[in-house]
Amino acid sequence: MKTNPGQLSQLLKKSLAPVYLISGDEPLLVQECCDQVRKAAKEAGFHDRLTFHADHQLDWNAVADEFSAMSLFAEKRRIEIHLPTGKLGDGRAVLERVLQEPPEDIILLLISTRLDAAETRRKWYKELQGKGVHVPVWPVDADKFQGWLQQRASSRGLSLTRGALAIMSERLEGNLLAASQELDRLALLANGNTIDEETVEQAVQDSSRFSGFELVTELISGRAPHACKMISVLQQEGENPLGLLAVLSRDLNLLLELKSAGGQAENPASFLKKRGVFQPQRARAMEQAARRLNRAQLHEAVALCSQIDRATKGFDPLSPWHYLRDMSALLATRA
CATH class of the missing domain: 1.10.8.60 (Helicase, Ruva Protein; domain 3)
Structure with a gap:
């Protein structure tokens, strides 16, 4: 079934599903929904947690082994799989098998950016809709x-x-x-x-929206030298990269939508305005970026956002600011 974040708490009080999918581009709301599921699962005795990140290095056979293995002392477990691109790729077959007969001693939590539209037509997603709960999280307008x-x-x-x-x-x-x-x-x-x-x-510090938004605009505009200077200042000031990362991820996905809509009659300005991009400077930067960058570069930038997210949360030895500098170089190139 599908539900919204506001209804998740009541659903969790009634009963626990064997699988939850939390997807969206707003890190705070996604994190809070995940925390609700984790809390309910722990209260139900699912104390052990195993986490996987579905990047290019993930061995999905190892994931499948965890679902078929007997846990020590019959402990109930939570298995979390992060989907940084919104796609399952090689994991589809594994999840299809798991979702046909979900283990009683495991709760699966899938954590994704905005789910790729093609994935919602796959067999695994249809199985999930029947056996579990999907909570799509949308940015606040x-x-x-x-x-x-x-x-x-x-x-x-x-x-x-x-x-x-x-x-x-x-x-x-x-x-x-x-x-x-x-x-x-x-x-x-x-x-x-x-x-x-x-x-x-x-x-209230007056640095959250202005500096974050300004940096995202510089990155999207391909002005790498100035963007790197801003990154250094924000790093020194102790800025949390997750805030600006949410905006950057949203803009990159908008650029991909804009590229896909390029052949349609609607002009870019109208397209962006309908999606909440009202500031002329930002809209111009988005239009220029859509012309300058190709889809492969934009997909690489979205994947890099996932790397930044992992680094911010301590899952990578390098600083998230290191990857933001890589982002500035990537978005400054021409197709």
Whole structure:
């Protein structure tokens, strides 16, 4: 079955499915959905966890062996498989076999970027729809961001004046991770009091959307030297790369859509506007990038985003900033 993030909690309270697929390009919301599944599974006795990353080095036979092996002392296990490209590739046959008769002592959690449309027509996905739960996660639209922020604040017991909410919306739009972190900081400062404009001005850093968005625009525009300077500054300031990575991943996927729609009658500006790209400077950068880069380069850039994500979460010995510099060089090239 398919459900939305808001309904996941109630579903988990009723019963646990043998498999969950959480997919989307908004890291914070994907992570929170995964954490809900992990918490429910642990409470049900699935304590052991095994994690795989479906990159080019993954041996899917090893994954299949884990599903067929008896766990020590009959321990219940969680197996997590990260799908950085939204595609299963060589893993389709393995998952088809697993999903036909899911083991009772294993809960499978698939964590993916926006699921490739072709995958939703595959046999494994149809099996998953019948046996498990798919939670597609979509970015919060710009016109709904303030409402999301208000709801988020209320869930933390925070009360914000209208002016304070407006300031936060302006500074944090497009970066849910930064917004969540700032609300956590304000919760510590509020001490039960209403948060007003002055408190927000003093507490909320004005670096999340502007610097992150500016860097993404520089990367998309292919201005590698300036992008590398910005990367160095953000690294020194301790910026969390996940916020800007969410924006970059979204833009790269938009560029792939734009390339696919190139032969259609709709012009690029209208195409981008319908998908939430309203700023003229950013729209121009996207149009130019779509002409400059080919699909192979864009797919390589999307894969590099997954590498940055892994490095940010400590699964890679190199810094995520190292891979962002690689990204600047990749997007500066011409097809």
